Amino acid sequence: MSDNRKESPKKEKEAALEQEGNKEPISEGSPQPPETPEPQEGDTQEIIVVNEHTKELDLNHGRIGKIENLENLQRLEKLYLRWNLIKKIEGLSTLHTLVELELYDNQITVMENLEYLVNLELLDLSFNRITEIACLDNLTKLNKLYLSSNKISEIKNINHLKKLEMLELGDNRIREIKNLDGLVSLRQLYLGKNKITKIQGLETLTELSILVLQSNRIKKMENLDPLVNLDQLYLSENGISEIENLEMLSNLQTLDLAQNRLTTINNLTHMIELEELWLNDNQISEWTAVERLAPNTKLITIYLERNPVATDPAYRRKLKLIIPSLHQIDATLCR
Numbered sequence: 001m002s003d004n005r006k007e008s009p010k011k012e013k014e015a016a017l018e019q020e021g022n023k024e025p026i027s028e029g030s031p032q033p034p035e036t037p038e039p040q041e042g043d044t045q046e047i048i049v050v051n052e053h054t055k056e057l058d059l060n061h062g063r064i065g066k067i068e069n070l071e072n073l074q075r076l077e078k079l080y081l082r083w084n085l086i087k088k089i090e091g092l093s094t095l096h097t098l099v100e101l102e103l104y105d106n107q108i109t110v111m112e113n114l115e116y117l118v119n120l121e122l123l124d125l126s127f128n129r130i131t132e133i134a135c136l137d138n139l140t141k142l143n144k145l146y147l148s149s150n151k152i153s154e155i156k157n158i159n160h161l162k163k164l165e166m167l168e169l170g171d172n173r174i175r176e177i178k179n180l181d182g183l184v185s186l187r188q189l190y191l192g193k194n195k196i197t198k199i200q201g202l203e204t205l206t207e208l209s210i211l212v213l214q215s216n217r218i219k220k221m222e223n224l225d226p227l228v229n230l231d232q233l234y235l236s237e238n239g240i241s242e243i244e245n246l247e248m249l250s251n252l253q254t255l256d257l258a259q260n261r262l263t264t265i266n267n268l269t270h271m272i273e274l275e276e277l278w279l280n281d282n283q284i285s286e287w288t289a290v291e292r293l294a295p296n297t298k299l300i301t302i303y304l305e306r307n308p309v310a311t312d313p314a315y316r317r318k319l320k321l322i323i324p325s326l327h328q329i330d331a332t333l334c335r
Contacts, residue, residue, distance in 0.1 A: 044085050059084070067091040081106070082124075089113045103128070104146070111135045125150070126168065133157045148172070148190070155179050170194070170212065177201040192216070192234065199223050214238070214256065221245050236260070236278065243267050257282070258303060264289040268296060276301040280330070284309055291322055301328040 044065030056078040064084040068091045070076070078100040086106040092098070093116045101120060105127040111134045114120075120139050124146040131151045136142065136158060144166040145158070152172040158164070159182035166188045174194040178201045180186070188210040189202075196216040202208070203226050210232045218238040224230070225248040233249070236258040243257065244267055254276040255268075262282040266289070268274065274296045284290070285308035293299060302319065304310050312318065316329050326334055 056080075070095060092117060114139060122146075136161065144168075159183070180205060202227060224249060231273075246271070265292050268293065271296060272298065274299055278303040279307065280304060281306045283307065287312075287318065287322075290319065293323055296323070297325055299323050299325055302326060303330050305330040 043063065045063045046069070048069065052072045053075055054073065055075050057073070057076060058080045060080050060082040062084055064081060064086060067081065067086060067089070070091055071094045073095060075097055076095055077097055079095070079098060080102045082102050082104040084106050086103060086108060089103065089108060089111065090113050092113060096116060096119065098117050098120055100122040101117065102124040104124045108125060108128040108130060111125065111130055111132070114135045115138045118138050119141055121141055121143040123139070123142060126146045126148040128150055130147065131153070133147065133152060133155070134157055137160070140161065140163065142161050142164055145164060146168040148168045149171040152169065153174060155169065155174060155177065156179050159179050161183060163185055164183050165185050167183070167186060168190045170190045171193040174191065174196060177191065177196060177199070180201055181204045184204060185207060186205050187207055189205070189208060190212040192212045192214040194216055196213065196218060199213065199218060199221065200223050202223060206226055207229055208227050209229055211227065211230060212234045214234045215237040218235065219240060221235065221240060221243065222245050224245055228248055229251060230249050231251050232254040233252060234256040236256045238260055240257060240260040241262065243262065243265065246252070246267055247270065250270055251273055252271050253273050255274060256278040258278045259281040262279065262284060264284060264286065265279065269292065275298055277299060280303040284304065287309060290309060302323065309315065319329055320326055320334060328334060
């Protein structure tokens with residue numbers, strides 16, 4: 001089964017953000033699906049299983065309205081039910097061997113009846129109508145949890161998931177980063193398109209390599225010191241006015257601060273591993289600010305378009321002189 005989120009970390013990064021068209025098309029989690037119409041009477045299909053020994057069952061786009069008739073699948077490991085008309089999680093209590101369960105883009109409102117899936121490693125409930133994270137107490141083997149594009153307002157009931165490496169909560173209604181202390185194995189955290197006002201609650205997430213917080217209400221870069229293994233940080237579309245408090249992030253390779261309120265560039269000279277820097281749609285007007293990037297000798301991509309400095313007729317030539325390592329300026333490759 002094809003799923004771009006199961007590819008390399010670079011691919012996962014590129015599937016992790018939703019950015020404007022002036023950069024490579026990047027979207028957080030999975031692409032926005034079309035609105036699923038309400039099923040009419042007699043419009044849904046029944047699940048019919050032919051091979052009871054199957055280990056993988058793909059029922060995507062099946063107009064299925066109810067999870068049923070799976071009791072005899074004692075060897076089933078992967079169950080895919082994307083893009084259906086399911087309103088309730090049920091009929092799974094006998095599937096103890098299940099490792100992956102995908103219910104992306106259905107009409108589910110409650111997380112329930114998951115307690116018997118003790119071997120589950122991947123759970124995808126993105127693009128549903130869920131308001132509360134629940135029923136994960138027994139899912140201690142969970143490695144990836146996708147809950148993007150729901151109606152969740154609070155992070156809770158996941159602190160016990162010690163093996164969780166990937167948490168996707170983008171495009172919800174979350175206002176505060178909290179209750180993540182126990183996720184000591186977490187490597188990727190996606191919280192873009194929420195209502196978060198402050199970077200906090202990340203102190204114990206020392207294994208984190210990707211942090212996505214774009215399209216929130218953050219005004220200050222802070223509380224990032226413990227994240228010494230971070231190599232990708234996305235903070236575009238916030239209200240940040242100063243680049244600061246990045247002293248401990250010397251391993252950072254990608255930094256996205258596009259569409260903020262920056263007027264200068266500073267505090268990046270120690271980032272010797274930095275390869276991609278996105279600063280487009282800010283208010284940077286002085287070339288002296290850009291010259292501070294000269295020590296970043298591994299920088300290969302920079303976005304500065306729609307800043308005052310980008311109106312200079314010699315914009316691209318000056319950038320290349322300041323940063324000879326550049327391979328790409330904005331959306332155009334260097335010659």
